[in-house]
Amino acid sequence: MDSGAPPLAIEARGLNLWYGSFQALHDVDLRIRSGIITSLIGPSGCGKSTFLRSVNRITERLGYVRTTGTIEVHGQDILAPGVELVQVRRKIGMVFQRPNPLPLSIRENVLFGWRLHREERGRPEPHECDEIVEGALRKVLLWDGVKDRLDLRATELSLEEQQKLCIARLLPMRPRVLLMDEPCSALDPKATEAVEELIWDLRGEFTIVIVTHNMAQARRASEECVFMLLGRVVEHGETGAMFVTPECRETADYIEGRYG
């Protein structure tokens, strides 16, 4: 491998996944570069969400899922025996379509994940917590809006704020990868813009993978783009180039809205 190649964050090799007897992923080989935003597009049922969910092994919660192949995240196979699932979930965060803050205060939401993984016993220092909360909320551009009401229930925030909070609560766990499953599709256009901007700001520090149904969003808010169809990767390339000169006909047809 030549030394100029960009480091990889996620490398899936020969990934197959079955829901019972239905095969959702067929021999997926995918190399996602570190520190950029990659969008996964494709029609419903093409396996993009399934792929996303297998990267933090959430798929396993359904008892009837079977996976073969490897998914390496920063060089380590997360499907290998001996991998601690809790650490996988900690280092590979997930943001959902519907904002799902916990029914706790804003402050407690931000601290929740951090508390789960805190090695030291005993109560954390208040100033330590304050710093974590402020740091995470500043990073998601929420601090100025909520700093005076940190004890408000998170479920009372607007959807946009809730979704930002859901991103913020991952940050204190120092994740390497952020997986986002249609993070803006429950939001209105203005909120979508705000959250997209936030995601754009976070790239570099984190590797971000976004599943989206929204072509325009994929185009303006990602650097690389993966087109999937029927459980296979059809095309993977630089977003701008893919939207202007797609290599495969299926990609072109999908992008132009001929199906999907």
Next chain:
Amino acid sequence: MFERTPLNVRNQRVERCVKWIFCGMALLLVLPVLIILSVLVARGGPAISFEFLFTPPKQGMTAGGILPALVGTLWLVGVALVASVPIGVAAALYLSEYARDTWLTRVINLAVINLAGVPSIVHALFGVGAFVLFFGCGTSILAASLTLAVMTLPVVIVATREALQAVPQAFREACWNMGATRWQTIRRVVLPNSVSGILTGVILEVSRTAGETAPIMFTGAAFFLPFLPSGVGDQTMALSLHLFVVTTQVPNAPHELQYGVALVLIGIVLALNATSIAFRTWLRGRRKW
């Protein structure tokens, strides 16, 4: 185009009839409650006095108060609660938060359903065999309360499971996705958000045990015992059995006294129910999601 047709008229008429019939049935439901309460209050009300509530029975239970029975009932219900709630809640947590659908969980579910269907007199005989004799509790509050606990367990389990299932799944998913274990999820999110439902369900159902007679008759409730129990090893009087005794076993007990006992018993049950409903309303008002 929009005129009423004869068919419409006919349908409307049927609709009105059906509605009134159903409404009547619903009102019929309230009738027994009203009659029971009004008769009890009218005929037992005059018996209620400070002396009635706070002194033991006298003259072969034809006079005096009901203090030992009142206190005994509180003991029985209290100990039964202490025994059944931890077991029931833990079992419900396992069934709804941990267990997958396997033969084992099906067997447990089946057992719960069947336990709920066992008649109370059979529970009484089980209590005699298991707690009084086998575990050597003797006829005591402990044996009687454990029998009541076994009887209420299915209800506690069902109430708890319903409360747990009312917690949105999205909260659990959020926790699991941050690497929380099941127990961390339960302790920090599921329980805090279901505790109101669990508590009210439990209180509501367990208040019924205050009125149970059969399960305590052979296991710990005494016919006449004019002292207050000093611990769970003692026998005790109980309101429900006392009511049975003064209405059927004491030939010349005044009617007023009989109705008075019934009124106090139903008063305790209603008070427990009212408390739990008020509690639930209060907790629901605070919950927002």
